[in-house]
Amino acid sequence: MPVSRSQSQPHMLSGAEIRQKFLSFYADRGHKVLPSASLIPEDPTVLLTIAGMLPFKPIFLGQRQADYERATSAQKCIRTNDIENVGRTARHHTFFEMLGNFSFGDYFKEQAIAWAWELSTQVFGLSPHQVVVSVFEEDDEAFAIWRDQIGIAAHRIIRMGAADNFWAAGPTGPCGPCSELYYDFYPEQGDEAIDLEDDSRFIEFYNLVFMQYNRDSEGTLTPLQNQNIDTGLGLERMAQILQKKPNNYETDLIFPIIQAAAAIADLDYTQADESAQVSLKVIGDHVRAVTHLIADGVKASNEERGYVLRRLIRRVVRHGRLLGIEQPFTVKVAEAAIDLMAAAYPNLKEREVAIKAELEREEKRFLETLDRGEKLLAETIAQAMATQQSQISGADAFILYDTYGFPVELTEEIAAEQGLGVDLASYQAEMAQQKARSRAAHETIDLTVQGSLDKLAEHVHSTEFLGYSASAAETQVEAVLVAGKAVEQAKTGTMVQVVLSQTPFYAESGGQIGDRGYLSGDNLLIRVEDVKKEGDIFVHFGRVERGQVGIGDRVSAQIDRACRRRAQANHTATHLLQAALKKIVDSSISQAGSLVDFDRLRFDFNCPRALTAEDLQQIEEQVNTWIAEGHQADVVILPIDDAKARGAVAMFGEKYGDEVRVIDFPGVSMELCGGTHVSNTAEIGAFKITSESGISAGVRRIEAVAGPAVLDYLNLRDQVVRELSDRFKAKPEELPERIANLQAELKSAHKAIDTLKSELAQAKSAQLVSDAKSLGDFKVLVSALEGVDAEALKGAAERLLQKLGEGAVVLGSVPEADKVSLVAAFSPAVVKKGLQAGKFIGAIAKLCGGGGGGRPNLAQAGGRQPEKLEEALAIASQQLLEALAP
CATH class of the missing domain: 1.10.490 (Globin-like)
Incomplete structure (x- = not known):
C-alpha cells in the first residue's frame, strides 16, 4: 500500500460526522459498536473515566472474558491533571471524547496500522504527506509495517523512547509499544528536522497501543498468549484538523x-x-x-x-x-x-x-x-x-x-x-x-453498613436464599445494625439493617428491586422496605414497628406477595421485550442495563438508530402476543459454557460463575438471570410501552409497564383525558386538534404582545428626549420606563442615544415583580473621558441587589429590589452629571 504522491484535501466534517464515520468504519469491519460508559467507572482504583480503554481494562488484564473479539466506541472522558493549561493551549481539555477501536486477541499490528491509515487518509481525507508516525524505538516490526506496507518514508517514521511510546497498565501486567499518528500543519517547512514535540506544527491525533507483553515483578517482559489492540483518536483534535481551526475550542464541538x-x-x-x-x-x-x-x-x-x-x-x-x-x-x-x-x-x-x-x-x-x-x-x-x-x-x-x-x-x-x-x-x-x-470532637465514629459487615464477615455466614420456591421462612437473626453500626438489640421506632441466616426476600441485583415484607416474632414486627446484597450477605432494611429485635432471635420472614408478583411480571416482560427487539429491529441488539420495579420497568439496549412509532407498535403487539400464548417457564441450572452453547443471552459486563441460572421460555426467550419470574407468560396479563428515547451514542431506552401496573397506567391516563374533555368541551378524539388550535392562538397572542411592548417602549422613550440635561457638548438622560422588558429597554437606550448625539443614557425598568432591568448607553466621546458603561451600570445594579456588565459603550444589568430603583437612578444621574460637567 505505497503512499500516493497525489495530494488529498481533508474533508470538512462536523464533529458529529467525524464520530459517526469513525464508528461506522469499524462497524463495517466487524467491530461491535458499544455506547460510552459512564464517567463514574466500575474500576474502584480510578476516580473518573480517563480513557476509552478503561471500560475494557478487566478484559485486557485477563480478569474477564469478552463476548466479542472486536469493539469500537466513542467514550466521554475527563482528566484534570493539567487543568492549568485549559484555555491557554490549543488542545488541553478537562472533558474530551476518545474514539477507539479494540481487538481482544483477534487482529494485531498489521491490521490496526492498515485500518488507521485507511481511515485517516481515505475516510477523513488527510494528505499522506501531512501525516508523520512514531514508533517505540525497539519496535522494528511496526517500523517495517509503516515503511514497507504503508509506504511511509523511513525519515518520517520517528523512533521514540518508552516514556512516549510504551504503554503499561501499571508496574506489572499487560503492556506494549505504541505507534502514534501526527498531523503536520506546515509540511512546507520540510522533513529535514522533524520535531514531534513542536506542537505548533504537529498534533498527535491517533494512538495505537500494541499490548503484546506481560511484565512480571522483576520487570521481565514475556509475550502474551493473546495480543490485544487498544487505540484512541481524539475527536476534538480531528475536528480541529478537518475544520481548519487554530485550536480545538473554535470547532463546532465547543x-x-x-x-x-x-x-x-x-x-x-x-x-x-x-x-x-x-x-x-x-x-x-x-x-x-x-x-x-x-x-x-x-x-x-x-x-x-x-x-x-x-x-x-x-x-x-x-x-x-x-x-x-x-x-x-x-x-x-x-x-x-x-x-x-x-x-x-x-x-x-x-x-x-x-x-x-x-x-x-x-x-x-x-x-x-x-x-x-x-x-x-x-x-x-x-x-x-x-x-x-x-x-x-x-x-x-x-x-x-x-x-x-x-x-x-x-x-x-x-x-x-x-x-x-x-x-x-x-x-x-x-x-x-x-x-x-x-x-x-466525636467520641465515636459510626461505621458504614459495608464497614460493619466487613468486620462481621468472620462471624456471619452467607445468607441462604429461599425465595425462588418460598415466600415465607422461619429463620434466625445473625446481625443487627443501626445507622451502619453493629448492635446487640434495636427497639421500637428504630431504623435497622437485619442479617438473617435464611431469607425468602430477593435482594436488589440484576436491575430488579429488592422485596418488601415483614419480619415478625413474639411481640415483634419489622416492616422491611428494601433488601440489598453485600457479597453473599443479604441485608434487610426496615423499621421496628413493635417490640425489639436482637441477635439470635427466631423470626418469621414474609415477603409482600403482591409486590413480588408485580416485580415478576415486569422482570419477565424485560426478557420478552429484548426478544421482541431482536426479532423486529435487529438481531444484534443487546442489553445495556435495566430496572425492574414494582410499578414499572426500564430496558436499555445497544441500537444504532432511533425506533419508529411503527417499530414500537410491532414490539408491543409481539410481547402481548407471547403473553396471551401462555409460554411456560423452564428454569434450569447449567454450566455456563453449556448455557451459552444453547443460545442463552448473557449481559455484557455482568459477572457469572461456573454455573448459571437459565430462564427459558421455549421458542421465545432464553437468558442467564438470577431474578424472579412468572411461571407462565399468561400471568403477566398485559404489557404497555410508555416511552422510548436515546440516552447516549448508540444506546436507546424503553420504559414500560406490565401486569397490574398497566391498569394503573391506563386508569391515570383515562382520568386525564376525561378532565381535558370536560374542560375543553370536546370528545377525546377531538382533543389534539383543539389543543393545537389553542397553541397557535397563544403563539399569535404572545407575538402581538411582544410587538405592542416594543411599540410602547418606543413611544415612551420618544417622550423622554426633552428630559435630557445638557452639559456642554454632552447630553445626559436618566429615567425609568414602566413595564418594559430588558430587550426593549436596551433598544430604547440605543435609539435615545442616537437622537441625543454625544452623551449618556441610563434607563431602568421593573418588567415583573421582584426584578429590575437596567441599561447604560455611552457615546464614544463619553467613553474617551474614562467612563465605561459596563462598570458604571454594574455598580448601579448593586444598589438594587444585583449586578451586570458589558461593553464600554453599551451594557445591561439587573437586580432583585425594585424598591431601590428610584434611588439607584438618582445616584446614576448625579454621578454622570459630576463626571461630564464642563
Whole structure:
C-alpha cells in the first residue's frame, strides 16, 4: 500500500460526522459498536473515566472474558491533571471524547496500522504527506509495517523512547509499544528536522497501543498468549484538523458554548483580548465537563468526584467574573452545552432539570462567599507583594478554603497571575490539623453498613436464599445494625439493617428491586422496605414497628406477595421485550442495563438508530402476543459454557460463575438471570410501552409497564383525558386538534404582545428626549420606563442615544415583580473621558441587589429590589452629571 504522491484535501466534517464515520468504519469491519460508559467507572482504583480503554481494562488484564473479539466506541472522558493549561493551549481539555477501536486477541499490528491509515487518509481525507508516525524505538516490526506496507518514508517514521511510546497498565501486567499518528500543519517547512514535540506544527491525533507483553515483578517482559489492540483518536483534535481551526475550542464541538458565554458577557470572542478569550475557553471546556458529570450522577461536594465537580463549577464562575458577569449564568451556558451535545448523549436532555438545579445551587453557594473571599485574597496577595514574599502562606490558603470555599487550586491560579506561589506543605499541615480536631470532637465514629459487615464477615455466614420456591421462612437473626453500626438489640421506632441466616426476600441485583415484607416474632414486627446484597450477605432494611429485635432471635420472614408478583411480571416482560427487539429491529441488539420495579420497568439496549412509532407498535403487539400464548417457564441450572452453547443471552459486563441460572421460555426467550419470574407468560396479563428515547451514542431506552401496573397506567391516563374533555368541551378524539388550535392562538397572542411592548417602549422613550440635561457638548438622560422588558429597554437606550448625539443614557425598568432591568448607553466621546458603561451600570445594579456588565459603550444589568430603583437612578444621574460637567 505505497503512499500516493497525489495530494488529498481533508474533508470538512462536523464533529458529529467525524464520530459517526469513525464508528461506522469499524462497524463495517466487524467491530461491535458499544455506547460510552459512564464517567463514574466500575474500576474502584480510578476516580473518573480517563480513557476509552478503561471500560475494557478487566478484559485486557485477563480478569474477564469478552463476548466479542472486536469493539469500537466513542467514550466521554475527563482528566484534570493539567487543568492549568485549559484555555491557554490549543488542545488541553478537562472533558474530551476518545474514539477507539479494540481487538481482544483477534487482529494485531498489521491490521490496526492498515485500518488507521485507511481511515485517516481515505475516510477523513488527510494528505499522506501531512501525516508523520512514531514508533517505540525497539519496535522494528511496526517500523517495517509503516515503511514497507504503508509506504511511509523511513525519515518520517520517528523512533521514540518508552516514556512516549510504551504503554503499561501499571508496574506489572499487560503492556506494549505504541505507534502514534501526527498531523503536520506546515509540511512546507520540510522533513529535514522533524520535531514531534513542536506542537505548533504537529498534533498527535491517533494512538495505537500494541499490548503484546506481560511484565512480571522483576520487570521481565514475556509475550502474551493473546495480543490485544487498544487505540484512541481524539475527536476534538480531528475536528480541529478537518475544520481548519487554530485550536480545538473554535470547532463546532465547543465554540457554540463559548459564544453563549460571550453573549452573556456582551463580548465578541473574535474581538476580545487574549485574557478574555482564555476565560471564555475555560468556561466552554468546563461547562461540557460539569454537564456530563452531573448527568452521570455526580453531586458537588468536598470529596473525590464531587470535589472535581465543585472545583470545575467554581472555576467557571470565577472566569465569568473576570469577564464582568456578576449575575448567575452557568445554567444559561449549560443550556447551550446540552443542546449542542444532546444528539450524541440524549441523557443530557433527560437529566436537564437535575443539571440545572445542581449548577444553580452550587453557583449560588459560591457567589454568596466569592466577594468576601476575593477581597481577602486580594489583600493577602497585596500584603505578600508589599513584603516581597514569593508565596502565600498555607494558613492563609487554608482560611480561604475553610471559610470562603476557595479550592486551593483556585487560590494557586489567582496567585500565579500575580507571580506568587502557595505554600502547599503548610496548607496540607493545616488541613491535617483540622481533620484531627474533627476526629477529637466525636467520641465515636459510626461505621458504614459495608464497614460493619466487613468486620462481621468472620462471624456471619452467607445468607441462604429461599425465595425462588418460598415466600415465607422461619429463620434466625445473625446481625443487627443501626445507622451502619453493629448492635446487640434495636427497639421500637428504630431504623435497622437485619442479617438473617435464611431469607425468602430477593435482594436488589440484576436491575430488579429488592422485596418488601415483614419480619415478625413474639411481640415483634419489622416492616422491611428494601433488601440489598453485600457479597453473599443479604441485608434487610426496615423499621421496628413493635417490640425489639436482637441477635439470635427466631423470626418469621414474609415477603409482600403482591409486590413480588408485580416485580415478576415486569422482570419477565424485560426478557420478552429484548426478544421482541431482536426479532423486529435487529438481531444484534443487546442489553445495556435495566430496572425492574414494582410499578414499572426500564430496558436499555445497544441500537444504532432511533425506533419508529411503527417499530414500537410491532414490539408491543409481539410481547402481548407471547403473553396471551401462555409460554411456560423452564428454569434450569447449567454450566455456563453449556448455557451459552444453547443460545442463552448473557449481559455484557455482568459477572457469572461456573454455573448459571437459565430462564427459558421455549421458542421465545432464553437468558442467564438470577431474578424472579412468572411461571407462565399468561400471568403477566398485559404489557404497555410508555416511552422510548436515546440516552447516549448508540444506546436507546424503553420504559414500560406490565401486569397490574398497566391498569394503573391506563386508569391515570383515562382520568386525564376525561378532565381535558370536560374542560375543553370536546370528545377525546377531538382533543389534539383543539389543543393545537389553542397553541397557535397563544403563539399569535404572545407575538402581538411582544410587538405592542416594543411599540410602547418606543413611544415612551420618544417622550423622554426633552428630559435630557445638557452639559456642554454632552447630553445626559436618566429615567425609568414602566413595564418594559430588558430587550426593549436596551433598544430604547440605543435609539435615545442616537437622537441625543454625544452623551449618556441610563434607563431602568421593573418588567415583573421582584426584578429590575437596567441599561447604560455611552457615546464614544463619553467613553474617551474614562467612563465605561459596563462598570458604571454594574455598580448601579448593586444598589438594587444585583449586578451586570458589558461593553464600554453599551451594557445591561439587573437586580432583585425594585424598591431601590428610584434611588439607584438618582445616584446614576448625579454621578454622570459630576463626571461630564464642563
